[in-house]
Amino acid sequence: MMNSNLIGKIDLADHFYKFKSFVEMRSGCLFDGFDNNYFLKKEEGYKYKVFKDAQKYLQLDSWDESKIGTGCIAECFKKAYDCKGNLFNYHGSNRTKKKIDDNLLTAEKVLYNIYLGNDDEKAFAEAVEFFGAKYDLIAYLFFIKDRDEYLPISPKNFERMFAVLGINVKLQYQCSWENYAEYLSLIRQIKEKMEEYFSLKVSLLDAHSFVRWIEEAEKHFITKEKWIELLKNEAVFTIEDKNILKEFYISPGHTAACSELEDRTGKSLIKINKSMGSVGKKISEMYGFAPIITRVEEKRHWPILFRGIDRDDNKFDWKIKPELTEALEEVFPEEKSKHIEKETEEFIAETETQREISTSKILSKSEFFGFIGKPRMKPELIETKHGKRYRRDKQRSLNALHRANFLCECSAEHKTFLRKNSNINYTEPHHLVPMAYQDRFDSTLDTESNIVSLCSNCHNQIHYGQGYREIIMLLYEQRKEALKKEGIDITLEGLLEMYD
Numbered sequence: 001m002m003n004s005n006l007i008g009k010i011d012l013a014d015h016f017y018k019f020k021s022f023v024e025m026r027s028g029c030l031f032d033g034f035d036n037n038y039f040l041k042k043e044e045g046y047k048y049k050v051f052k053d054a055q056k057y058l059q060l061d062s063w064d065e066s067k068i069g070t071g072c073i074a075e076c077f078k079k080a081y082d083c084k085g086n087l088f089n090y091h092g093s094n095r096t097k098k099k100i101d102d103n104l105l106t107a108e109k110v111l112y113n114i115y116l117g118n119d120d121e122k123a124f125a126e127a128v129e130f131f132g133a134k135y136d137l138i139a140y141l142f143f144i145k146d147r148d149e150y151l152p153i154s155p156k157n158f159e160r161m162f163a164v165l166g167i168n169v170k171l172q173y174q175c176s177w178e179n180y181a182e183y184l185s186l187i188r189q190i191k192e193k194m195e196e197y198f199s200l201k202v203s204l205l206d207a208h209s210f211v212r213w214i215e216e217a218e219k220h221f222i223t224k225e226k227w228i229e230l231l232k233n234e235a236v237f238t239i240e241d242k243n244i245l246k247e248f249y250i251s252p253g254h255t256a257a258c259s260e261l262e263d264r265t266g267k268s269l270i271k272i273n274k275s276m277g278s279v280g281k282k283i284s285e286m287y288g289f290a291p292i293i294t295r296v297e298e299k300r301h302w303p304i305l306f307r308g309i310d311r312d313d314n315k316f317d318w319k320i321k322p323e324l325t326e327a328l329e330e331v332f333p334e335e336k337s338k339h340i341e342k343e344t345e346e347f348i349a350e351t352e353t354q355r356e357i358s359t360s361k362i363l364s365k366s367e368f369f370g371f372i373g374k375p376r377m378k379p380e381l382i383e384t385k386h387g388k389r390y391r392r393d394k395q396r397s398l399n400a401l402h403r404a405n406f407l408c409e410c411s412a413e414h415k416t417f418l419r420k421n422s423n424i425n426y427t428e429p430h431h432l433v434p435m436a437y438q439d440r441f442d443s444t445l446d447t448e449s450n451i452v453s454l455c456s457n458c459h460n461q462i463h464y465g466q467g468y469r470e471i472i473m474l475l476y477e478q479r480k481e482a483l484k485k486e487g488i489d490i491t492l493e494g495l496l497e498m499y500d
């Protein structure tokens with residue numbers, strides 16, 4: 001029975017999310033695709049290598065019908081067969097090779113039909129007849145033909161993994177083309193859903209890796225409810241541990257580099273590291289997690305609590321995981337109110353600038369203001385009722401609005417209205433790299449190249465709405481060069497991270 005519509009009914013988003021979270025935990029860095037992730041490369045990279053090596057040995061270009069029975073095909077094949085990785089059960093390999101040698105003509109016909117024939121169903125049946133119903137072996141033979149079409153199989157494991165995903169399909173003792181085709185079709189459907197979910201190019205083999213890890217991903221996922229229990233468990237979090245975690249919580253984006261916390265809190269870097277590491281270690285032991293070896297090739301425990309993020313300035317951020325963030329807000333509601341003030345501070349400060357601009361006289365919109373094109377000094381820190389804040393110069397915001405001719409920089413077509421006391425369009429200044437991140441830069445963020453003119457709608461969307469990423473990508477493209485010249489060196493990924 002073909003399950004061609006089965007995947008369509010299953011919601012995989014939750015599993016994709018847990019997979020991403022798992023990969024981030026095990027690699028200690030963000031999941032941004034399959035090609036470069038440290039953990040996936042380490043654990044799954046061998047499949048790509050096996051394929052490459054096997055292809056090299058097969059030398060399919062040199063095959064033609066006249067070679068059948070000469071032993072040339074078998075020679076190539078035996079080397080490719082030995083590449084195996086752990087993609088099939090290799091026991092009895094000598095017997096298999098002997099069987100090929102003893103029945104050269106039949107064997108080479110079977111192989112020829114697998115690799116150069118045009119009837120997969122027939123080739124599969126012939127392979128079963130020749131090699132026996134060894135599902136993993138025959139799938140391997142097909143896999144090394146074309147990894148975008150075929151996959152290796154571990155029937156027992158994959159049957160179990162599919163069950164975790166809510167897909168009931170029998171694979172054990174089902175060595176037939178019909179069953180294999182269904183298996184491939186299921187993973188192909190998963191691949192398509194993954195591409196949609198991750199907005200990434202995903203290969204069939206990547207989707208195979210996802211399925212392979214799904215049970216582990218499930219096991220390593222800590223829900224908000226579990227975090228609440230853990231936070232209340234004094235054997236896991238000491239008071240000091242909770243205090244340190246709260247410092248991360250109140251940082252912009254619940255994210256900070258340990259060295260920044262050292263500067264801000266006076267607690268030593270080593271202490272912060274040790275505290276969060278020991279909490280992670282206790283949790284890891286409680287739940288029986290596999291050890292985390294990050295790309296520094298050492299055991300680490302902080303990735304149980306945080307996502308690790310490379311920063312443009314070579315610092316390394318720890319961002320509290322979303323489920324732990326939610327748990328913290330429930331257990332310590334007073335921290336939440338503190339954080340909201342910090343998050344909205346950006347908007348409050350902007351509102352003040354907007355008010356200052358709207359009450360000042362804007363004489364004409366014909367003046368043109370360009371960018372200064374070199375780094376400027378960091379602004380001074382001033383004390384406000386919401387805590388310390390960097391001073392903003394309203395003139396620079398006004399210059400930026402002038403430069404945009406008082407139009408929205410997402411699109412000049414966006415409708416605005418006229419200001420109350422002048423005949424000039426109303427738009428709002430927005431700091432593309434938020435001032436909350438001034439600490440990370442040696443030159444000021446309060447400079448025209450970093451200030452964009454937005455209509456009220458776009459401005460609110462960039463702060464509070466869905467689709468903010470698209471707006472940021474658009475503005476970043478327009479500004480990245482100018483920002484760089486003024487010492488604001490930032491990648492798109494780094495910028496998006498500040499808004500996520």
Ligand SMILES: [Zn+2]
Nearest residue numbers: 350429430431
């Ligand atoms: Zn803004």
Ligand SMILES: [Zn+2]
Nearest residue numbers: 408414455458
């Ligand atoms: Zn707009």
